Amino acid sequence: MSDRAGHDAPEYMRRIRSFVLREGRMTPAQQRAFETHWERFGIDYTGTAQDFHTRFDRLAPLVMEIGFGNGEALAWASEHDLLRDYLGVEVHGPGVGRLMNALASRDATNVRIYKHDAVEVLEKEIAPETLAEARIWFPDPWHKKRHNKRRIIQPEFVALLATRMVSGGLLHLATDWEPYAQHMLEVMEAAPAWRNAAGPGQYAEKPDWRIETHFERRGLKLGHGVWDLLYRKR
Numbered sequence: 001m002s003d004r005a006g007h008d009a010p011e012y013m014r015r016i017r018s019f020v021l022r023e024g025r026m027t028p029a030q031q032r033a034f035e036t037h038w039e040r041f042g043i044d045y046t047g048t049a050q051d052f053h054t055r056f057d058r059l060a061p062l063v064m065e066i067g068f069g070n071g072e073a074l075a076w077a078s079e080h081d082l083l084r085d086y087l088g089v090e091v092h093g094p095g096v097g098r099l100m101n102a103l104a105s106r107d108a109t110n111v112r113i114y115k116h117d118a119v120e121v122l123e124k125e126i127a128p129e130t131l132a133e134a135r136i137w138f139p140d141p142w143h144k145k146r147h148n149k150r151r152i153i154q155p156e157f158v159a160l161l162a163t164r165m166v167s168g169g170l171l172h173l174a175t176d177w178e179p180y181a182q183h184m185l186e187v188m189e190a191a192p193a194w195r196n197a198a199g200p201g202q203y204a205e206k207p208d209w210r211i212e213t214h215f216e217r218r219g220l221k222l223g224h225g226v227w228d229l230l231y232r233k234r
Contacts, residue, residue: 030097037100041108045116049127055112056085061132064089066118066152067139071099072213078103078111081209084132086111089118119157126164133170134161138215141177153184155191162193165233170197173229174210176219181227188231197230204230 034042043050053059061084068074068088078086088111090096096115103111114121142150153173161171171194175181181203188194189201198204206228216226 026094026097029101030094033097033100033104034093037104041100041103041111041113042096043112043114043125045114045121045125047120047124050125052085052087052112052130056110058085060085060110062087062130063133063135064126064131065135065137067136068095068099069138069213069215070095071102073137073211074111075099075102075108076211077209078108079106082110084110087114088112089114089116089121091115091117118152119160122160122164128163129166131165131169133172134165135172135210137172137174137210138176138213138219139180141175141180143177143179148183151180151183153180153187155187158187158191159193162191162233167233169233171229171231171233172207172210173231174206174226176216176224176226178225178227181229184227184229188229191231193234194231195234197232204228 043055052062063077063081063084064087065074065077066089068090069092071088071090074086074088088099090099090113093115096113099111099113114125136152139152140150142148158171165171171188173184173188175184185201185203189196196202206226207230210228212220220226
């Protein structure tokens, strides 16, 4: 695409993505999940703000997990927190299929899923002051310095997210890559809409609600640390 074409393209086409879509091969069970469970658990992106109280057929606080991977943590949280509703966003099909199968196996009623870019979902499908909590656990750290701009935790993103949170709503970040933890802390401490729940400039203790996943255990075996950050919407 020429420079002129890129300049004239809509904003969503020019945005730097925080992910690379390497779909991978879905297992037959994961593929069947889309055929049999998507209508029940999936939300098709329409670019229009959703009424989630209607989607869940009740009034309950809404928790959004961005980039849920294989869905292990989201499945556990939704099962052990039945008084709240959960909204998962993930672009990779195998993880979405795996989560839907897990949800169907226990007849879950408090989870819905987007297979779409989280930024576009936040911009178009989530109305202001909708979310009670947002979770972004172990996002791609984009290790190379020239790729740091692809990290999802950026000033513009956390400002957008703040507009979708209720007053006092919680943002929970976690990473096992120390330079990204430092980047997260720097971005969040400079964000006027957010207050550090652990105290200015502080990381938080790991909360009980964030289980140790297979991904995290692998990182710990490699000697990685883990950093949690908890921020409240002002």
